[in-house]
Amino acid sequence: MAxxxxxxxxxxxxxxxxxxxxxxxxxEALEDAGAEAVLISPEKGKVQGMQHDEKGDSFSVDxxxxxxxxxxxxxxxxxxxxxxxxxxxxxxDAVKFVKSFVDAGKPIAAICHGPWTLIExxxxxxxxxxxxxxxxxxxxxxxxxxxxxxxxxxxxLVTSRKPDDIPAFNRKMIExxxxxxxxxxxxxxxxxxxx
Numbered sequence: 001m002a003x004x005x006x007x008x009x010x011x012x013x014x015x016x017x018x019x020x021x022x023x024x025x026x027x028e029a030l031e032d033a034g035a036e037a038v039l040i041s042p043e044k045g046k047v048q049g050m051q052h053d054e055k056g057d058s059f060s061v062d063x064x065x066x067x068x069x070x071x072x073x074x075x076x077x078x079x080x081x082x083x084x085x086x087x088x089x090x091x092x093d094a095v096k097f098v099k100s101f102v103d104a105g106k107p108i109a110a111i112c113h114g115p116w117t118l119i120e121x122x123x124x125x126x127x128x129x130x131x132x133x134x135x136x137x138x139x140x141x142x143x144x145x146x147x148x149x150x151x152x153x154x155x156x157l158v159t160s161r162k163p164d165d166i167p168a169f170n171r172k173m174i175e176x177x178x179x180x181x182x183x184x185x186x187x188x189x190x191x192x193x194x195x
Contacts, residue, residue: 005035017083020049080112
């Protein structure tokens with residue numbers, strides 16, 4: 001997988017309370033594949049990682065969300081943890097940032113509770129996805145076809161359930177990020193008209 005993502009710049013969007021391993025392991029995989037992985041947060045300075053319900057390490061924020069331009073990035077990683085996506089989905093700037101990736105058809109990888117923010121950004125309708133099991137009803141109510149699988153890919157959107165899925169999640173994330181843009185997201189009526 002080395003050099004697959006050379007020249008690619010990937011945004012990792014987090015708030016305090018993200019599941020640490022769901023950021024660190026994918027970030028490591030992205031960097032090993034040649035990507036520049038940029039930690040973005042509404043918080044300045046440092047963000048707090050979690051190891052389940054225990055505090056983990058804190059990490060330096062590379063760019064504060066208000067200064068981040070989605071056009072500068074080729075893909076987006078949304079780690080889980082309960083507090084992290086719950087704060088992000090309530091933050092209009094974060095939702096707008098995520099929505100810009102959705103609208104542009106850029107690849108997005110979200111694990112565990114990460115898809116909560118995708119619901120708010122309008123990214124889940126007519127998509128097959130997975131997540132932490134407690135999000136199943138939320139995703140179905142938002143129009144997704146929820147399935148219980150290690151990793152699911154649907155038109156550039158990669159989702160996984162939990163930390164155990166990270167190896168499969170990382171492989172598919174790198175594949176999709178290497179493929180690049182999947183084209184602007186069309187409404188279902190436009191897709192049906194094309195076929």
